[in-house]
Structure formats: C-alpha cells, structure tokens
Amino acid sequence: MVQYYNRLDASFGALADATRRGVLVQLAQADASISDLANTFRMTLTGMKKHVSILEDVGLITTTKVGRVRTCRLGARAFDDEAKWLESYRQLWAARFDALDSVLEELKAKDQNSERQKR
Amino acid sequence: MVQYYNRLDASFGALADATRRGVLVQLAQADASISDLANTFRMTLTGMKKHVSILEDVGLITTTKVGRVRTCRLGARAFDDEAKWLESYRQLWAARFDALDSVLEELKAKDQNSERQKR
DNA sequence: GTAATACTGAACCATATGGTTTCTTATACA
DNA sequence: TGTATAAGAAACCATATGGTTCAGTATTAC
Numbered sequence: 453m454v455q456y457y458n459r460l461d462a463s464f465g466a467l468a469d470a471t472r473r474g475v476l477v478q479l480a481q482a483d484a485s486i487s488d489l490a491n492t493f494r495m496t497l498t499g500m501k502k503h504v505s506i507l508e509d510v511g512l513i514t515t516t517k518v519g520r521v522r523t524c525r526l527g528a529r530a531f532d533d534e535a536k537w538l539e540s541y542r543q544l545w546a547a548r549f550d551a552l553d554s555v556l557e558e559l560k561a562k563d564q565n566s567e568r569q570k571r
Numbered sequence: 572m573v574q575y576y577n578r579l580d581a582s583f584g585a586l587a588d589a590t591r592r593g594v595l596v597q598l599a600q601a602d603a604s605i606s607d608l609a610n611t612f613r614m615t616l617t618g619m620k621k622h623v624s625i626l627e628d629v630g631l632i633t634t635t636k637v638g639r640v641r642t643c644r645l646g647a648r649a650f651d652d653e654a655k656w657l658e659s660y661r662q663l664w665a666a667r668f669d670a671l672d673s674v675l676e677e678l679k680a681k682d683q684n685s686e687r688q689k690r
Numbered sequence: 691g692t693a694a695t696a697c698t699g700a701a702c703c704a705t706a707t708g709g710t711t712t713c714t715t716a717t718a719c720a
Numbered sequence: 721t722g723t724a725t726a727a728g729a730a731a732c733c734a735t736a737t738g739g740t741t742c743a744g745t746a747t748t749a750c
Contacts, residue, residue: 468583480663520717530664544599545649639696639747
C-alpha cells in the first residue's frame with residue numbers, strides 16, 4: 453500500500469502513540485532496559501520490544517545489549533525534521549490568514565471610503 | 572484497543588500520512604473542493620473524502636457545503652499543541668545531553684588534574 | 691425533463707498496528 | 721550444576737487504516 457517514500461510518515465507515525473511518546477519522555481530522565489519500560493507501561497516484554505524497535509528504526513533511540521540486558525537511550529536526533537515540517541506549515545498557515553487579514557483590511561478601507569463619500 | 576485518551580494520538584496520526592500533509596499544504600495555497608483534492612492526489616472521491624473527514628475531525632480543516640460542492644479550507648488551529656509537545660520534548664532531549672556534556676566536562680577536568688599531578 | 695456532476699454511505703479488501711501467548715536462547719547467580 | 725531472569729522470535733488475534741467499487745441522493749446544466 454503506502455510505501456514510505458517519506459521518512460516523515462514513519463516518524464510522525466512513531467509519535468502517534470502515547471506509549472511511545474511516554475517511552476521517549478522516560479528515557480529523557482534516564483536510560484532504561486526493556487524490562488524497565490515494559491514494567492512502567494504495564495505491558496509484556498515482547499510488546500514493549502516492538503515499540504522500542506519502532507523508535508529505534510526511526511532513529512529516535514539507540515540500544516545496546518550487554519550481558520542479557522538491552523539498554524535503551526535517547527538517539528542522537530530529536531525531532532528536527534518533524535519540527536521543521538510543522539514550523540514551515542505553521543508559516544504557510546499564518547501567511548494564509550495574513551492574506552485574509554489584508555483582504556479584510558482592504559475591504560474595511562473601501563468601506564470607510566464609501567462612508568466618507570456618503571457624508 | 573487504544574482509546575484516544577490523548578488528542579495528540581489523533582493529530583499526530585493525521586500527520587503521519589503524506590496525502591494528508593499534502594492536502595494541508597494545498598489548502599494553504601487556496602481553498603479546494605473534494606473533487607479538486609481527489610484529482611490532485613489521483614484518488615477516488617470517496618477515498619479523499621475519508622482523508623478530509625479525518626483532518627476535519629482533528630480540527631485542522633473546516634468544510635462547508637454549498638449546492639453540491641463541499642469546500643475545504645484550513646481550520647482555525649495550526650499544530651499548536653503538537654508543536655508544543657515537540658518543543659518541550661526537544662528541551663528534555665537537550666537537557667539530557669547538556670547533563671552528559673557537563674559530566675564529560677567534569678571528567679575532562681579531573682583528567683587534566685591527574686595529568687598535572689603526574690608531571 | 692433528462693443527463694451529467696459532486697458528494698455520501700455501505701460494503702468490501704489487503705495490509706498495518708498493537709497487543710498477546712508460547713517457546714527458545716543466553717546469561718547470571720546460588 | 722541447576723534455576724531464575726532478560727530478551728527475542730514466531731504465531732496468532734482483534735481492530736484500524738487506506739484504499740476501492742457500487743449504489744443512492746441532491747444539484748446543476750442543457
């Protein structure tokens with residue numbers, strides 16, 4: 453179906469889940485093992501493993517295994533590209549309404565003109 | 572399964588699709604009917620209607636129907652909450668690495684001390 | 691009045707998602 | 721050496737997602 457032409461799909465997708473957002477926030481406090489995370493979010497190890505893999509795939513976290521425990525930590529990139537997209541969209545959005553504003557200004561000016569002419 | 576406790580789930584979900592991001596960008600240029608959008612994105616009317624409904628549900632666009640055509644336009648809210656989440660996460664993230672930085676600084680200082688003592 | 695247009699709803703389809711259980715493997719610990 | 725622990729792989733399950741086709745309704749155009 454949708455092949456991920458766009459990496460944004462994957463990373464916004466990663467964000468669209470409360471558990472995964474929670475994991476990111478927890479990892480910002482301290483590194484954690486998969487068991488730790490599974491425990492925090494009341495979920496099986498296997499279930500948490502999947503979330504961790506997703507976050508790792510999009511590069512938001514990294515993991516290393518030493519002995520039998522795999523430790524998860526925040527990845528090198530935050531949401532740079534994603535924030536950039538949001539920001540540029542917000543500018544487009546603002547521009548759109550600025551344009552509307554200037555139309556309204558214009559109309560208002562014309563209106564005042566006609567008011568003046570009436571007098 | 573996941574009931575949307577969190578509105579962020581829905582709006583990040585809305586963002587996690589290239590077509591919907593495209594629709595938002597197109598609407599930032601000019602209002603458009605559902606047919607227009609379906610045409611731009613090479614999709615059936617029905618398919619596009621679904622995307623439009625999703626975007627409307629999360630409040631990113633509004634639509635009004637006059638006669639037989641429904642016109643879509645940007646909604647009143649941009650991605651305020653979403654941008655806010657991203658930003659506060661980015662701060663957490665930065666803080667995490669600042670902390671690491673200061674640990675490194677400290678280690679470096681200690682190292683230089685021991686170097687000095689060796690001499 | 692008839693035909694074309696624009697949308698809407700329902701049913702359907704394939705694949706994705708978020709979770710589970712069950713079984714294996716590797717490591718740590720007594 | 722034997723047992724508990726941490727993780728991983730595989731199969732499975734229910735529901736969600738992104739799309740389609742097909743049929744119906746309302747509106748516009750000729």
